Amino acid sequence: MNSSYCTIDNEKMQTTVFEERRACIQREKRVKYSKGGDKMLKGLVYPPVCTLCGKIVGGENEKYCQACQKRLENRPKCYRTDGEFFDLCLSVFAFEEPLAETLRNMKRRKHPARANLLAKALEALVAEQGLTFDYITCVPVRWRQKLTRGLNHSEEIAVRLAKYTRIPYCRILQKHLRNKRQSSLSQKERKANVYGVYRLNRRWEGQLAGKTVLVVDDIVTTGSTLGEVARILKMSGANRVLCVTVAKSISK
Numbered sequence: 001m002n003s004s005y006c007t008i009d010n011e012k013m014q015t016t017v018f019e020e021r022r023a024c025i026q027r028e029k030r031v032k033y034s035k036g037g038d039k040m041l042k043g044l045v046y047p048p049v050c051t052l053c054g055k056i057v058g059g060e061n062e063k064y065c066q067a068c069q070k071r072l073e074n075r076p077k078c079y080r081t082d083g084e085f086f087d088l089c090l091s092v093f094a095f096e097e098p099l100a101e102t103l104r105n106m107k108r109r110k111h112p113a114r115a116n117l118l119a120k121a122l123e124a125l126v127a128e129q130g131l132t133f134d135y136i137t138c139v140p141v142r143w144r145q146k147l148t149r150g151l152n153h154s155e156e157i158a159v160r161l162a163k164y165t166r167i168p169y170c171r172i173l174q175k176h177l178r179n180k181r182q183s184s185l186s187q188k189e190r191k192a193n194v195y196g197v198y199r200l201n202r203r204w205e206g207q208l209a210g211k212t213v214l215v216v217d218d219i220v221t222t223g224s225t226l227g228e229v230a231r232i233l234k235m236s237g238a239n240r241v242l243c244v245t246v247a248k249s250i251s252k
């Protein structure tokens with residue numbers, strides 16, 4: 001009697017365990033399929049695009065479309081700019097079409113997917129060059145400009161780079177004076193035009209001693225703006241100032 005009761009109990013237990021296991025497998029399958037489904041749906045809504053021109057590419061791992069891939073052949077891996085105050089300034093691409101159009105569009109409105117791709121290109125550059133730093137910041141714009149445009153697109157890229165590198169993004173500087181557009185000026189005029197327009201955010205006073213700061217910007221031309229930013233950072237105690245930009249303006 002007792003043993004038969006035990007048998008029933010064992011059978012019951014085995015049935016329960018079996019059912020639980022089957023339910024677990026089905027749950028796992030559901031999660032697996034829903035994950036795959038999410039990925040598929042994401043791929044349909046946000047298909048992977050070319051970093052430079054924004055055209056849809058074949059797969060998630062393809063960074064560039066065929067035309068841009070061809071454009072990048074025989075190009076240097078990165079571009080270096082020499083200048084005052086910063087220790088190093090590297091750019092990933094040359095400032096030319098179609099990237100130029102992408103960057104112009106990004107100034108006008110948010111393009112999170114493109115900002116992600118450009119930040120990934122900067123992340124690859126930083127890793128390739130073995131750059132190490134304590135903080136990431138960007139070239140600030142005036143609050144009024146940020147208000148009218150709704151964003152500082154260099155900041156959009158810098159914030160994403162911080163996420164990928166796991167180094168904190170900090171608003172270390174502010175632009176407190178208005179100046180002319182750098183693009184309309186000569187090299188000498190650019191330096192004078194940008195002098196004194198940036199300053200340290202008060203809460204960063206005394207915080208930069210011995211630190212290395214990575215400054216992110218979209219384009220570098222003569223390096224005057226980044227030089228001025230680096231001057232303020234060094235005056236505030238930074239040991240090293242490294243600059244990375246998406247593009248470098250190349251004179252033809």
Ligand SMILES: [Zn+2]
Pocket residue numbers: 050051052053054055064065066067068069
């Ligand atoms: Zn392309």
